[in-house]
Amino acid sequence: MNRSPRTPAPSTPGGIERRPVPPNPRAPWRAGSWSVIVIVLVILHLLAFQATDFRPEALASGAQGMAKFLGEAFPPNLSPAVIGAGISGALTTLWIGLLGTTLSIPFALLLAVLGARTTSPHPVVYQVSRAILSFFRAVPDIVFALIFVTAVGLGPFAGVLALICHNTGVMGKLWSEAMEDVDPGPEQALRTAGAGRFQIVANATVPGVMPQLTGLLLYRFDVNVRSSLVLGLVGAGGIGLLINKSIKTFQFDTMLTYLIIVLVLIILVDLASAWIRRRLA
The missing domain is CATH 1.10.3720.10 (MetI-like)
Incomplete structure (x- = not known):
């Protein structure tokens, strides 16, 4: 049974055989897991904003009260x-x-x-x-x-x-x-x-x-x-x-x-x- 001769792997001038780097089978899984983690974190933050009534506009609307408070505090x-x-x-x-x-x-x-x-x-x-x-x-x-x-x-x-x-x-x-x-x-x-x-x-x-x-x-x-x-x-x-x-x-x-x-x-x-x-x- 005739077998085709194997093509020798390329080697460096020093005689060291150079082989291709095998693909990482876990890389797609890691990318997908990171996507899931990011989505879960976004959902958790949205729930936290809703549960804590986080409204930056309320802080902006209360700036006048804060200014009055600081005005009464200064000078010490x-x-x-x-x-x-x-x-x-x-x-x-x-x-x-x-x-x-x-x-x-x-x-x-x-x-x-x-x-x-x-x-x-x-x-x-x-x-x-x-x-x-x-x-x-x-x-x-x-x-x-x-x-x-x-x-x-x-x-x-x-x-x-x-x-x-x-x-x-x-x-x-x-x-x-x-x-x-x-x-x-x-x-x-x-x-x-x-x-x-x-x-x-x-x-x-x-x-x-x-x-x-x-x-x-x-x-x-x-x-x-x-x-x-x-x-x-x-x-x-x-x-x-x-x-x-x-x-x-x-x-x-x-x-x-x-x-x-x-x-x-x-x-x-x-x-x-x-x-x-x-x-x-």
Whole structure:
């Protein structure tokens, strides 16, 4: 049986055989999938616009009211009494954010160790810890503040308790994920040497993720200072409470003064956090 001779594939001058690149069979599927994703996103956005009554023309028609509001706010009230009250409230807001962050560390660290697959002693403990973290993370801090205000009354103590609960859930989840991604080498070495679970966590897991834990903690401190401002709007103390009172009494120039103080506070917190990160790097 005669067979036609195969045509040799072209080769480069160096003798390397050149073959054609095979077509990618998944390319049409990817293009079609992207089209479906875009269509679905467009539909979802149309539904969201309708559900939220998103009307840019309403904002344009209300420009006159906004101009009147800004006109009553400028110039800000720079009387010593207002500035003194604003600085005192801003410091209270800072203390709420600080305590809400630092006092949640033991609870977040414990739940992070129990909620990480690499350090949890049992699957049931892992699931329970994850459920607790999910609950604390799912309930907004302002809801916790409303609950604690009814329990301990108005004031910054309710704000601290609210931030402890919510921050425990957020930091615990972030820390547990950092522990799951840690290099397993030191843990295996200690386990081979006969170290117990607590010794492995204390001498290998936590030191291995300490830079990540510190960075996440500083980030959460920034967030908690801003959150404590909002908590003041529901009676949890701080400068947010002063802003709420000035709005209700139509003292918009005083409100603007408090907002300027808040801006200065946030800038100082950001600068301090950046300085600490550079020192720890």
